[in-house]
Amino acid sequence: MARPLIAEIDLDALRHNYRLACECSPLSRSVAVIKADAYGHGAVACARALEDIAPAFAVACIEEAVALREAGITAPIVLLEGIFSVDELPQVDALGLWMAVHSDWQVDALLGQRLSRPVPVWLKVDSGMHRLGFSPERAETVWQRLAAAPEQACDLHLMSHFATADLVDGSYFKRQLAQLESLSERLGAPLCLANSPATLAHPEAHGAWNRPGVMLYGSDPLEMPNALTSQLLPVMTLRSAIIAVRELPAGEPVGYGGRWVTPRPSRIGVVAAGYGDGYDRHAVDGTPVLVAGQRTVIAGKVSMDMLTVDITDIPEADIGSEVVLWGRSANGEVLSVDEVARHCDTISYTLLTGVLPRVPRRYHGAS
Structure with a gap:
């Protein structure tokens, strides 16, 4: 008899939670974030369970994307941290991946590469998280550079990450959002901003794409639960x-x-x-x-x-x-x-x- 400890994964609950994310923002598309092996739930199994309803998936690195492609997942896959070295670009091209760019060297690598097709690019803006991304001022210049290279980069979006969208105190969140909305207006750029907390609690941050993550797995990411988080099911x-x-x-x-x-x-x-x-x-x-x-x-x-x-x-x-x-x-x-x-x-x-x-x-x- 086997040791009795198991992690039981309810894929119907996963689909329910993803649909809830979509219902929160019916005018946005929701990329299903399945990085870190779908937060420990099994990325391949979760992608297969969602592939008929999720228009795209998001992972942290190319190794995670390769595992999905090898398992037969054909939907778009976004590399949320982009490439880690120039020699990953041929795989990005071959696998038809989308990528974030957050540093000048990534932009230089992409624009210096001969590709079989342009890569959809999400330009990362540091609006206050202070991990990855260009300052809003630098982002304008980089955006124009990418827009001028349609053979390498296409379907440009601005993306950023909120530091405090889960908190009751929304002052810093509002400061970040204001910067991003201003930049988007100046560039005429579509946005990808909302993580799980913003998807659930901040409709003003819903953009062309949202990025629900931990909420897909039934966890309430908010400091103060609301009527939507009570509908999440444990996966x-x-x-x-x-x-x-x-x-x-x-x-x-x-x-x-x-x-x-x-x-x-x-x-x-x-x-x-x-x-x-x-x-x-x-x-x-x-x-x-x-x-x-x-x-x-x-x-x-x-x-x-x-x-x-x-x-x-x-x-x-x-x-x-x-x-x-x-x-x-x-x-x-x-x-x-x-x-x-x-x-x-x-x-x-x-x-x-x-x-x-x-x-x-x-x-x-x-x-």
């Missing part, structure tokens, strides 16, 4: 089982360092899951889990291959009982990955992308 359920039960008197330490001590006579369930699987070792005592469809908590430090939960108040819980670390239990109870992330002092992105390859992915839906 990944990280599911395991109890493999041992310990009956302990009050005052007994549990796990490494004895961090958690039984406050009463307690039943402790040992679960087949740990940081060696990608479950966050920073999970504090009290981090929620579902056991047999009922909420309880982690009790003790997470180990490499196991963690322990308090099942004192779930008398029916025993060896073999279902444990949901996040996602949907067999009885329909949902534990949000966002809630778990808060107890680990992190965000859902790190939990989802951190599920390691030794955890089997099991797909259902979207047949």
Whole structure:
């Protein structure tokens, strides 16, 4: 019998969340962001589930694009960070990829390359995130340079990334948006701006293209949830089982360092899951889990291959009982990955992308 830990991926929920992104902005096209192996969900399986409804996909690097093409995905694929070296351009050409450009050397490489067809280009503008991109002033010059080279670059768009679209305080977001709208107006340029938070909460930022990412996987990216985020469905359920039960008197330490001590006579369930699987070792005592469809908590430090939960108040819980670390239990109870992330002092992105390859992915839906 196999170890019971699996990551169950609901492809119907993925399609639901993508359609919600489209409904948020019916006048925009939505590129499905499936970088980082679709945030840990499996890029090829997720692309196949979306390919009949998503007009394009977005990845971080050419290796991710190659994997999709080799799997038979023919839709446009955007390289969100562009190329990392000049010798990637022949692959961009051969695979028919779109690319972002954020640096002068990328522009020089593209315009200096003889291509079989022009490359659709998204010009990255640094409107305040201060990672990648040209300043708004420099972007005008670069835009004109690209526009003057139709044999190398076509279908030009301006893109940028919001630093604070998820926050209730919208002052910095508004400052970024104003810069981008002004630049777009001067150039007559279509925009690609909205990430998941902006897709869900800032219709004023919806452009020719939006870039929904983590929302596709059922995570609420907003500091303050709204009516739209309540419609998101979890795509990944990280599911395991109890493999041992310990009956302990009050005052007994549990796990490494004895961090958690039984406050009463307690039943402790040992679960087949740990940081060696990608479950966050920073999970504090009290981090929620579902056991047999009922909420309880982690009790003790997470180990490499196991963690322990308090099942004192779930008398029916025993060896073999279902444990949901996040996602949907067999009885329909949902534990949000966002809630778990808060107890680990992190965000859902790190939990989802951190599920390691030794955890089997099991797909259902979207047949």
